[in-house]
Amino acid sequence: MAEKRKVTLKDIAKDLNLSPSTVSRALNGYPSLSEDTIQMVKEYAEKHNYVPNTMAVNFRKNRTSILGMIVPQIVHHFFSTTISGAMETAKKHGYSILLAQSYDLLKDEILASQYLLGMGVDGLLISVSNETKEADHLQAFVDEGKPVVQFDKVTDLLPGPKIEVDDFQGAYQAVTHLIRQGYRKIAHLSGRMEVKNAHERFLGYKKALEDHGLEFRESLVKNCFAISEDEGFEFTRELMESVEKPDALFCITDLVALGAMNYLKSSGYQIPTQIGLMGFSNWMLSEYTTPSLSSVDQFGYRMGSRAAEWMIELLKNQDMGQNETLEMKTELVVRGSSMRS
Amino acid sequence: MAEKRKVTLKDIAKDLNLSPSTVSRALNGYPSLSEDTIQMVKEYAEKHNYVPNTMAVNFRKNRTSILGMIVPQIVHHFFSTTISGAMETAKKHGYSILLAQSYDLLKDEILASQYLLGMGVDGLLISVSNETKEADHLQAFVDEGKPVVQFDKVTDLLPGPKIEVDDFQGAYQAVTHLIRQGYRKIAHLSGRMEVKNAHERFLGYKKALEDHGLEFRESLVKNCFAISEDEGFEFTRELMESVEKPDALFCITDLVALGAMNYLKSSGYQIPTQIGLMGFSNWMLSEYTTPSLSSVDQFGYRMGSRAAEWMIELLKNQDMGQNETLEMKTELVVRGSSMRS
DNA sequence: TTGAAAGCGGTACCAG
DNA sequence: CTGGTACCGCTTTCAA
Numbered sequence A, B: 001m002a003e004k005r006k007v008t009l010k011d012i013a014k015d016l017n018l019s020p021s022t023v024s025r026a027l028n029g030y031p032s033l034s035e036d037t038i039q040m041v042k043e044y045a046e047k048h049n050y051v052p053n054t055m056a057v058n059f060r061k062n063r064t065s066i067l068g069m070i071v072p073q074i075v076h077h078f079f080s081t082t083i084s085g086a087m088e089t090a091k092k093h094g095y096s097i098l099l100a101q102s103y104d105l106l107k108d109e110i111l112a113s114q115y116l117l118g119m120g121v122d123g124l125l126i127s128v129s130n131e132t133k134e135a136d137h138l139q140a141f142v143d144e145g146k147p148v149v150q151f152d153k154v155t156d157l158l159p160g161p162k163i164e165v166d167d168f169q170g171a172y173q174a175v176t177h178l179i180r181q182g183y184r185k186i187a188h189l190s191g192r193m194e195v196k197n198a199h200e201r202f203l204g205y206k207k208a209l210e211d212h213g214l215e216f217r218e219s220l221v222k223n224c225f226a227i228s229e230d231e232g233f234e235f236t237r238e239l240m241e242s243v244e245k246p247d248a249l250f251c252i253t254d255l256v257a258l259g260a261m262n263y264l265k266s267s268g269y270q271i272p273t274q275i276g277l278m279g280f281s282n283w284m285l286s287e288y289t290t291p292s293l294s295s296v297d298q299f300g301y302r303m304g305s306r307a308a309e310w311m312i313e314l315l316k317n318q319d320m321g322q323n324e325t326l327e328m329k330t331e332l333v334v335r336g337s338s339m340r341s
Numbered sequence C: 001t002t003g004a005a006a007g008c009g010g011t012a013c014c015a016g
Numbered sequence D: 001c002t003g004g005t006a007c008c009g010c011t012t013t014c015a016a
Helices: A009-016 A020-027 A035-047 A054-061 A077-092 A106-118 A136-143 A167-180 A196-211 A229-241 A254-266 A300-316 B009-016 B020-027 B035-047 B054-061 B077-092 B106-118 B136-143 B167-180 B196-211 B229-241 B254-266 B300-316
Strands: A066-071 A096-101 A123-126 A148-151 A162-165 A186-190 A221-223 A248-251 A276-278 A295-297 A325-328 A331-333 B066-071 B096-101 B123-126 B148-151 B162-165 B186-190 B221-223 B248-251 B276-278 B295-297 B325-328 B331-333
Touching: A009 A020, A009 A035, A020 A035, A054 B054, A066 A077, A066 A106, A077 A096, A077 A300, A077 B096, A096 A106, A096 B077, A096 B096, A106 A136, A123 A136, A123 A300, A136 A148, A148 A300, A162 A167, A162 A300, A167 A186, A167 A196, A167 A248, A167 A276, A167 A295, A167 A331, A186 A196, A186 A229, A186 A254, A221 A229, A229 A248, A229 A254, A248 A254, A254 A276, A300 A325, B009 B020, B009 B035, B020 B035, B066 B077, B066 B106, B077 B096, B077 B300, B096 B106, B106 B136, B123 B136, B123 B300, B136 B148, B148 B300, B162 B167, B162 B300, B167 B186, B167 B196, B167 B248, B167 B276, B167 B295, B167 B331, B186 B196, B186 B229, B186 B254, B221 B229, B229 B248, B229 B254, B248 B254, B254 B276, B300 B325
Parallel strands: A066 A096, A066 A123, A123 A148, A148 A162, A162 A325, A186 A221, A186 A248, A248 A276, B066 B096, B066 B123, B123 B148, B148 B162, B162 B325, B186 B221, B186 B248, B248 B276
Antiparallel strands: A295 A331, B295 B331
């Protein structure tokens, strides 16, 4: 490792017969310095391609310009878009993002938090796990004066800035769309009711039915636990084999809808003519199924970007943020699986 | 921001009437220290939950324990798996990963490199962009004694450790499989021949044909430029409308295969009976199409993990690495789109 | 407008 | 086995 020593601020000072403080000031654009000095220093620095030592600056200023970010899983398309959005915005403001995954396990979320805190991040962007029923590990950030901005999946156990998807509205629109397409017995493959997003979607589903004069029936709702493709398949089988036999399915997530689609197709049902199908999240793959899957877009990129923006603003103002929530609207994406007309 | 001052090493030293050096040694498990001292220090540290200041340590040791990682796009499923693999392995060894994207543009790759270098990463893991025809920005890392490990898409312009997918073998196996399924006129939707992976896949395709006594024809090869779904659709149309009319398609990537599949289905072709279809990369969505798409798995997680491991070993040994290549085998994933028997 | 100097929190060398 | 101390590179008072 033939590491050639890099030129430091002191080197410049010595060579230019200035004090380190002057050089520092010149480079950082302080006022009250003669134009000549500034010119000279800048030129010299440029010529010897001086690069300030980030570690020294961080150390001195007691900040890293790094934001921690915890998501359940990077490989989930939605989260990868939020990451992408947060990264771009952060970079624009001179921040970088240190990532960690919780795998939707509280245990791993705690580990990740401690890890990021130890790395000295300036703040935390987090979408909490489904298991998160305590928030001491998040409070730890706040205790050290590091803001926490929650997004997508949030917990009220930690007051502070939150960005949520308007799941209620998204579900309401989706189900309303199904009703307008003429479907009348709309079932819902829901998630766990303790999980806020899932509950909101359920409520949106219910309200849409009621507002359009359709009866809500418990028997048309199935709770997925793992939110898996298999559950989509199995619950759809149960529903289609039951007396209720719905003519449309609104699924908590595209993956579940995919399972439903597989069951329906393998059992010879025609989508969307015989039965309509609707997912949620607008995964990349929804476009590529046959028929393509209608869904609800959550604007992951924008969400990540907003979270980062918010964080940076808090950091700039030395503020921990109020206990306020920003609701992000969703957008219905109508595709083949629900287009009867 | 009510940041309560944290206890430092010096605090401990003062309170315990020891020197900072002793405390440091005790905490870092140095030999030649009395058991008593170690005990005492550790207990005190524990009790006052002392946490070493990462920034100070980094600064002092002139390293960050952060690895830079540049991929074309995080949202690509394959890359998100490599990221995940690299992150887990890095964490296991006390390293974290700072991510950046090149969007397959040289310009952005250079920016990302400079950015990561400026952040003071200890080394770089990179899958280069398709445009990368020079490597000064990577050489810059080497010049500062920071190892660069390339993976997946690599350039020979920078000598050093590389992890490559054995694209040749993967393509060879894929095409051999098609031949065994009885397909005889196998077309190839290839990528840009200047891109190594694409070229290797092309060569594997060609060799498989030759080894099985089938004629290779230029007219059955179409070069995709953007590797897009649209190109898959269009080139498939061209092929199917030409006199050549293949009975199977081997596509450079699953996305292209998807485009091909869409054209074929919309034109009434039966897959896999009339025409066989094969992708490459084994994207998440390949499983969910109808029919499901045969593909070639590239083990992204393992690849990222190996890249990180390699890097950490280099770092440990203060080594920049030789100009050697690790070839990772692929695995054929046979699904509905190519299963005639 | 500039300089001198004190650290930030550790680590590691040199003594003892 | 332990202590003293210089110092990593930069920022920021305080003083001139």
